[in-house]
Amino acid sequence: MNTQSVLRFATTILIFLLAILVGAALWKHYMYSPWTRDGRVRAEVVKIAPDVPGLVTSVNVIDNQFVHQGEVLLVIDQARYQLTLNQMRANLTASQANVEASVANIAAAKAAVVAKQADYQMYREQSERRQRIPQGTVISAEARSNAMAVARAAEASWHQAQAALGQAQAAHEQALAAESQAQVAVATAELNLQRTVIHAPVDGYATNVTVRVGDYASAGAQRMALIDSHSYYLYGYFEETKLPRLRVGDPVDIRLMAGGIHLKGQIIGVARGITDRDNPTGSDQLANVNPTFNWVRLAQRVPVRISIDPSQMPKGMVLSAGMTATVVVHPKGGHDQTAPAVATSAH
Template identity: 30%
Template sequence: MAKEKDGNPAPEPAKPPKKAKDPVKKWTRIILLLALALLAWYLRADRVTPMTTQARVHALVVPVAPEVSGTITQVDVANNQFVEAGQVLFRIDDERYRLGVQQAQAALDQAYSSQGAASANVQAAEATLRSAQAAEERSRLDALRMRRIREEDPGALSARRLESAEASLKVAQGNVTAAEAALRAAIEQLGRPGDDNSAVQQALAGRESAQLDETRATVQAPEDGVVTGVQLDKGNFAGAGQPQMTFIATHNIWIQADLKENNLEHIDPGDRVGIVFDVLPGRVIEGTVREVGFGVDIQNPPLGKLPTIQNDKNWLRSAQRFPVLVDFELPRNERRITPIKVGSQATVVVYTGENPVTNLLARWVMAARSILTYAY
């Protein structure tokens, strides 16, 4: 240590003041690190917990159309009403169909009657054949007897009587042939016996068809579901095959979530799904992946024409999306009162495996979205 002349220690030289940290650089680094972390999380989450807001509820929608035509006499349901399998939806005037059943029954009775007459004809033909065969046998014996007498004593019997006996035999043989042909014709006309008879079978089919038409005059729900689009009343004419209302089956409701191609790599049927319905704010419903769509519609050029090329002028092209079908189930006590309808929108996230961090973050995001659905 340096000393001054008077013996006192010399003062140390002053240190340069420390430079103050630039807050702009500090926050720039923090924001940059956060951005990199968010980017890494997004790239990872987009693969293992893909999410989409392009999701809607779908169901089997069946147009309800009668199979017979007629005037509507009764409507048993209201618009947007829950119905059970077999419940009557509406009825068509069945008077002419009841008359059709009566006519078909009369035709069946006539077929049975005709079958009885044909059976009697067969019996008569059989009796005629037996009589002809007996007459033939008598004629044959007479001719044989006269021929033997003529051979033993030519003078005992004239040739004329022998010729007459032989002619009678030929006539009897012809009668047998005719009786056999008549019997075959009668049997052919009779056909099979009992209900196996073709005419009876045709009449039975006609009666069943008429009874079926009478039954079809009452239109019933095919299964449990909801009827909507009910715009008919008594007096309306309903044509066969013309839809009168729409039936929505409630036993098979699913969500179609449209995910980007690069989201599909790890998605498999059975993966767990989180669902937030716009109509059920504050709740996250669980579901499972049913299947991943194999393709989407593209415009193929007609035969004989060249394809049209759409030039993409943007820096980034739009991502192609594919449908992912998701099954979900509400609590039993909510199935009939739930506001979820066909076409309801939803936000969907797929948990593609055991990824604790990304799965936890995805659950937080879905919980936040479920709260935000109160506002929009």
């Protein structure tokens, strides 16, 4: 074998070894490097639904309109709720009048008790004096009996006045309770009237506005959604083989598929569980184990929540929930090896 053949053979072997090394490096990078193309932009969505039912009299937003917190989104017909509030206020006024009347009744009952007690004391003393007079003198036995009967009648009247006072006090307590109920009814009517005007709870974008003036809005039925403009974040779905290198606080590079926009972020949380599709739970709460097993097993994908740095967002860019992105994590050096590892799916 001449020198040229040896050189060609050595070159071939070198290229083959180099291809193996490059292939192994690429495979390791693909399998274990903390990156994924399966990133999704998400945001907090507030479901806007009336708290009270009624006809819609005003809709102040259109689809995709930006609104500030506190702005009016829609208004429910207020006439019926205003009438209810007026009625509840009238009931409260009547109950307050009943309380004042019950106070006057208590005062009258107390005065009657004092008067009856005085009469009873007077007739009792009179009866006792006549009882002390010896029999056969100027006073007859009949007069003594009459004086005793009058004293007993005065005592009964005194006790009756005391019972009437107790009834007046009970009626006062009932009037106070009725007044409290009327106050609660007024507060409820005022709250219902306030709830006819629906305000934006956060800054955001109104979307899926399906309500129109004249529609009947049922309580609790969603009529639009409000995407919180300050709540955008990212979910990166990482294969379980890549999770051991991820930690909360690691910086993240985000490249949106929409125009290749480059953003910065940070890992803020890792999901601690995903659904096991192969082994669902049966109707009797026992594991429904799949009797077959595939030798080729795909790595499960676990959601990793990533915050988006708003200072790095280009001015005027459109960020929509549902956008896709490529996510590359830059693990920080010197991770604490005693820190709890991210949970992975077992095979």
